[in-house]
Amino acid sequence: MTGTPTLPRATALPHRVLVVGTMLVHVAFSLLVVFGGFLAWWQPWLLWLHVPAVLWAVAGQVRDLPCPLTTWENAARERGGWPRLTETGYIDHYFTGVLYPVAWKPRMPFFVLAVILVSWIGLLLP
Numbered sequence: 001m002t003g004t005p006t007l008p009r010a011t012a013l014p015h016r017v018l019v020v021g022t023m024l025v026h027v028a029f030s031l032l033v034v035f036g037g038f039l040a041w042w043q044p045w046l047l048w049l050h051v052p053a054v055l056w057a058v059a060g061q062v063r064d065l066p067c068p069l070t071t072w073e074n075a076a077r078e079r080g081g082w083p084r085l086t087e088t089g090y091i092d093h094y095f096t097g098v099l100y101p102v103a104w105k106p107r108m109p110f111f112v113l114a115v116i117l118v119s120w121i122g123l124l125l126p
Helices: 009-042 044-063 068-079 090-094 102-124
Strands: none
Touching: 009 044, 009 068, 009 090, 009 102, 044 102, 068 090
């Protein structure tokens, strides 16, 4: 990669492993936010994880809160010799333009909220 410092492999590797681990936790959190309500149809106790995750995600959208996972991933990326995530963070780096077109970005929070609400309505139906 151009523009990134070259580090000895032994120095960079633990940080790069941490980057991948943090990214996987971030993906798991994102899946919990979006699909946790559907998982709760099968295992209702998952609501105890899903509801706080949704509240954090909504607060992060409304208040522009810094995500601790993004902060940790960026720190590990820097120490591992990799570039930081895009300025707008994890979702834009990994999802926007990959899972959905960039043009859909302004509508995606509403789409995700609609998916969550459908899952919650399904929980209320007998």
